[in-house]
Amino acid sequence: MMFFVGLLLVLPVNPVLSQTPTDKVVVDRVGDTAFVELRAPSFKDLTPRQQALAYWLTQAAIAIDPIIYDQFSAYGLRQKRLLEGILAHDKAIKPETREKIAAYAKLFWANRGNHNDITSQKFLPSFTFEELLLAASSAQQNGAFGNAYADLPPLKSEAEVKREVDALRAPFFDATFEPMEIAKSPAGGKDVIQASSNTFYPGLSLEDLKGFQDKYSLNSRVVRDSDGKLTELVYRAGTPDGKVPPGLYATFLKKADDYLEKAQALAEPQQGEAIGHLIRYYQTGEYAEWLAFGIAWVQNNATVDFDNGFIEVYRDARGAKGSSQSFVTITDRPVTAAITKLAENAAYFEQKAPWLDQYRRTSFKLPVVKAVETLVETGDFSVSTIGDNLPNEDEIHEKYGSKNFLFTGSSRALEAATGHETMAEFAPDQATIDRDRKYGGQARNMLVAMHEVIGHGSGKLSDRVGGSPQRFLKEYFSTLEEARADLMALWNIWDPKLAELGLVSDQGEVAKAMYYNAAAVALTQLARIPHGDTIEEDHERDRQLISRFIADQVPGSIEKFTRDGKTYIRVADYEKMRKGVGMLLAELMRIKAEGDYDAIKALVEKYGVHFDPALRDQVLTRYEKLGLATYSAGMNARLTASFDKEGDVEKVEISYPQDPVQQYLQYGAMYDPSLER
Numbered sequence: 001m002m003f004f005v006g007l008l009l010v011l012p013v014n015p016v017l018s019q020t021p022t023d024k025v026v027v028d029r030v031g032d033t034a035f036v037e038l039r040a041p042s043f044k045d046l047t048p049r050q051q052a053l054a055y056w057l058t059q060a061a062i063a064i065d066p067i068i069y070d071q072f073s074a075y076g077l078r079q080k081r082l083l084e085g086i087l088a089h090d091k092a093i094k095p096e097t098r099e100k101i102a103a104y105a106k107l108f109w110a111n112r113g114n115h116n117d118i119t120s121q122k123f124l125p126s127f128t129f130e131e132l133l134l135a136a137s138s139a140q141q142n143g144a145f146g147n148a149y150a151d152l153p154p155l156k157s158e159a160e161v162k163r164e165v166d167a168l169r170a171p172f173f174d175a176t177f178e179p180m181e182i183a184k185s186p187a188g189g190k191d192v193i194q195a196s197s198n199t200f201y202p203g204l205s206l207e208d209l210k211g212f213q214d215k216y217s218l219n220s221r222v223v224r225d226s227d228g229k230l231t232e233l234v235y236r237a238g239t240p241d242g243k244v245p246p247g248l249y250a251t252f253l254k255k256a257d258d259y260l261e262k263a264q265a266l267a268e269p270q271q272g273e274a275i276g277h278l279i280r281y282y283q284t285g286e287y288a289e290w291l292a293f294g295i296a297w298v299q300n301n302a303t304v305d306f307d308n309g310f311i312e313v314y315r316d317a318r319g320a321k322g323s324s325q326s327f328v329t330i331t332d333r334p335v336t337a338a339i340t341k342l343a344e345n346a347a348y349f350e351q352k353a354p355w356l357d358q359y360r361r362t363s364f365k366l367p368v369v370k371a372v373e374t375l376v377e378t379g380d381f382s383v384s385t386i387g388d389n390l391p392n393e394d395e396i397h398e399k400y401g402s403k404n405f406l407f408t409g410s411s412r413a414l415e416a417a418t419g420h421e422t423m424a425e426f427a428p429d430q431a432t433i434d435r436d437r438k439y440g441g442q443a444r445n446m447l448v449a450m451h452e453v454i455g456h457g458s459g460k461l462s463d464r465v466g467g468s469p470q471r472f473l474k475e476y477f478s479t480l481e482e483a484r485a486d487l488m489a490l491w492n493i494w495d496p497k498l499a500e501l502g503l504v505s506d507q508g509e510v511a512k513a514m515y516y517n518a519a520a521v522a523l524t525q526l527a528r529i530p531h532g533d534t535i536e537e538d539h540e541r542d543r544q545l546i547s548r549f550i551a552d553q554v555p556g557s558i559e560k561f562t563r564d565g566k567t568y569i570r571v572a573d574y575e576k577m578r579k580g581v582g583m584l585l586a587e588l589m590r591i592k593a594e595g596d597y598d599a600i601k602a603l604v605e606k607y608g609v610h611f612d613p614a615l616r617d618q619v620l621t622r623y624e625k626l627g628l629a630t631y632s633a634g635m636n637a638r639l640t641a642s643f644d645k646e647g648d649v650e651k652v653e654i655s656y657p658q659d660p661v662q663q664y665l666q667y668g669a670m671y672d673p674s675l676e677r
């Protein structure tokens with residue numbers, strides 16, 4: 001389960017700040033998207049062996065990066081190949097055209113395709129079809145497309161390039177073609193599956209899938225075979241002995257396995273065991289191997305840690321298929337020590353939770369909690385994820401606990417890139433601004449920590465629901481679970497235990513800063529949804545639900561008011577707001593434990609989905625006046641290895657490329673060497 005930065009009011013990036021030499025965090029900006037640099041200062045403290053391990057794990061992360069483009073759209077990989085070929089062979093392309101294509105490509109990479117990561121809506125290029133065709137032909141004459149790109153065949157002639165660009169005309173230029181990556185509230189008579197561009201169930205409807213039991217729930221595409229029966233195309237590389245044949249994404253998974261084998265040789269034994277299961281899993285696609293990986297992985301707390309797999313199900317309206325993602329991290333030791341205290345007291349906070357005794361968890365396995373700096377993130381994993389609780393499998397949680405990552409490297413980058421402008425614009429009064437300046441950082445850290453450490457892991461389910469509430473709550477499950485974790489943080493932030501443990505200073509002020517952010521995000525997050533009048537993303541739905549439920553159910557808690565034509569949100573009474581937090585938290589726990597689909601549907605549809613587009617337009621205008629970016633994309637560190645005669649890593653160096661084009665062409669070059677520059 002991921003935790004996004006959205007709640008923290010730190011969406012904005014100040015372009016003026018980013019140009020000063022002291023602040024190089026923002027390395028590039030296209031429209032409302034800023035590219036922020038992820039730094040890993042702890043890399044230099046690693047042993048040479050750990051550095052080599054980190055190198056191979058980042059290579060494995062880069063190896064799976066293309067998969068997500070194909071999961072989001074059937075045309076994603078072909079579009080990516082075309083854009084990258086053009087930009088790597090751009091000598092003879094008109095500078096104006098090149099600039100337009102580069103700007104579009106940066107957004108394409110930042111969003112892993114041409115649907116906005118947050119709104120899921122398609123965005124269009126500023127270049128024309130003719131300009132694209134001309135650029136592609138010119139690139140081809142200068143050496144582009146001569147190689148296969150993974151499984152895509154080379155484009156050897158001008159005619160082949162023209163055919164390819166023609167075939168991609170609608171995917172690039174037609175706003176009505178695949179308008180949404182995931183459409184949870186679809187229009188026009190289509191259901192959630194049909195209206196989504198992602199490739200989990202091509203050509204199928206929800207009706208077709210009724211009663212279908214996935215054998216490879218996380219890692220397959222469901223299609224209708226020639227006999228009209230539903231069948232799964234499993235994501236797998238195949239085994240070396242040929243007993244298990246290759247499946248979908250074999251090229252990428254095989255490459256990842258090659259690098260994972262190198263990593264395995266350098267890892268400590270338990271981590272090596274985990275990597276071994278992951279290699280087998282990528283070969284066979286078998287869930288048993290995925291579980292074995294998760295069990296070994298969750299019990300290991302290596303300094304150089306990673307994840308790599310088909311992990312989160314947010315991108316599937318049916319909540320079953322995992323999107324491909326990876327990250328590699330280094331432990332941030334001082335922050336980790338503080339957070340561990342929270343985990344050691346999980347049983348205390350469970351006792352204090354406002355829900356019925358029958359839903360109280362009684363046995364606890366200490367979760368592994370670690371604050372980390374990010375070395376690389378690829379696939380469906382982005383810098384806006386600042387906390388992550390893994391693995392997602394309840395059968396692993398219950399027996400072996402879970403591992404919680406706090407991406408302090410990401411939070412620092414986002415905070416450094418953030419001016420105080422948004423707070424100044426949207427806060428109802430000076431006191432709120434001052435409080436945030438002083439206590440906002442603590443409030444943000446505590447929210448993420450509690451969300452992950454005592455949020456997701458809490459509560460006990462009824463026997464009826466067992467280990468899989470997703471089965472009952474379906475498309476509303478993720479929203480519920482994210483809200484429940486947020487609410488555990490909001491509920492417990494007032495508890496004196498936190499001060500006793502030395503985790504907060506001026507606790508009341510920290511709590512107030514956290515409450516204001518949780519209330520106001522219902523307004524500010526609308527800036528990220530420029531079109532339409534519904535919210536699709538689960539974390540945004542969760543936050544809308546919390547703020548609006550409390551405002552509606554506890555009069556006098558959260559208030560909306562207008563001054564000089566501008567809308568503001570303020571917390572009128574913190575105690576009343578906390579009462580609302582408790583009410584919603586108790587109800588969400590009951591719904592999860594009992595698998596009450598009707599109840600969660602009613603709640604989310606009433607408070608979490610719809611908003612007033614006029615209010616959104618007002619918020620957007622205010623953002624635009626401030627010149628702030630609304631979305632951040634991460635720029636990874638680059639690890640460069642030198643090798644000895646045996647091919648072993650001799651030395652690894654870390655650098656920070658400032659240019660997104662350079663970074664992504666370098667990633668692309670893993671599958672088409674002609675992209676290397």
Ligand SMILES: [Zn+2]
Binds near residue numbers: 002481
């Ligand atoms: Zn979460």
